[in-house]
Amino acid sequence: MTRVRRLPRLLAAAVLPLVAAGLVGCTGGGEPAPSDGTASGTATAAARDCLPSGSASESVEVSGEVGTQPSIALSGPVDVSTSQQTVVTEGTGERTRTGDVVRVAITVFDAMTGDLVNSAGYESGTGEQLTISADYYVPGLEGALLCAQAGGRTVTVASAADMQPSTEGTDPPNAAAVIVVDTFAVVPTRATGADQEAQPGFPTVELADDGRPTVTLPEGDPPTDLQVEVLKVGDGPVVPDPANVTVQYQGVNWRTGEVFDESWGSGTLATFSTQQVVSGFASAMIGQTVGSQVLVVVPPAEGYGEAGQASAGIEPGDTLVFVIDVLAVA
Secondary structure (H helix, E strand, O other): OOOOOOOOOOOOOOOOHHHHHHHHHOOOOOOOOOOOOOOOOOOHHHHOOOOOOOOHHHHHHHHHHOOOOEEOOOOOOOOOOOOOEEEOOOOOOOOOOOOOOEEEEEEEEEEOOOOEEEEEEEEOOEEEEEEEEOOOOOOOHHHHHHHEEOOOOEEEEEEHHHHHHOOOOOOOOOOOOEEEEEEEOOOOOOOOEEEEOOOOOEEOOOOEEOOOOEEEOOOOOOOOOOEEEEEEEEEOOEEOOOOEEEEEEEEEEEEOOEEEEEOOOOOEHHHHHHOOOOOOHHHHHHHOOOOOOOEEEEEEEEOOOOOHHHOOOOOOOEEEEEEEEEEEEO
């Protein structure tokens, strides 16, 4: 299989969902780049409030059941200088926030005519998987995804300015939009499966209150073949081969005992294809159930081999240890 070219944040190369390209586009940068280790959504989360409801969003008549493609009726062209959002159908649980990974279905309409622009997420019955972030989507779409509840439906009237990628030197188009979002689920940030009995000879794992692991390596040389230990067993769907997965992970170099890469503390979950990572990491996930946590000891032949990865401090022949929380699959 093809090995990832770059290890720091190697697992954070998100697979951009079709919504971004097919509906309203990204924020001018194409596919999201691998993280540099900063919390990409943290600053935005602190600054971005829920959109207020207003006369414009309240005037949009939305028809259809949650989970089915909606239709709308407008009394006339709808335009706003500030985007608005109204709850059509109440959901349950906490409201979505910046940095959350959600499964949603989205329909975008022209706010001037009410004509359908595009839609996605209805055919599967489970929606498209998106990470709510201004790094990935124009402000209008980001705002439409925020502050929703699982099982609910919202309608957002997004201003023309909020539908414009934040590119310097460009003028906002006259393209306000009506966006209907059905939120199916918010992906958890840690594995929630049933704890399993520890196996002798494996590295041990202790979890912080937020789920972040600390790995302690046993004395002696590492095993020479791939070793997988299931720490928690989830009750979600099985990860097929290949698959797009969403995880939390931490990587430890057996030689140094040091963490060389992790999603914990980044502010976002990692979403990628099982074909984008080293074979040992992929093998540990394939066949597991969502909600599980696995520990895998990856020998050089199924990691970075005799080439190593100097930028991550991985020397030729290093054995790697990963703790992986399997959170979602698509």
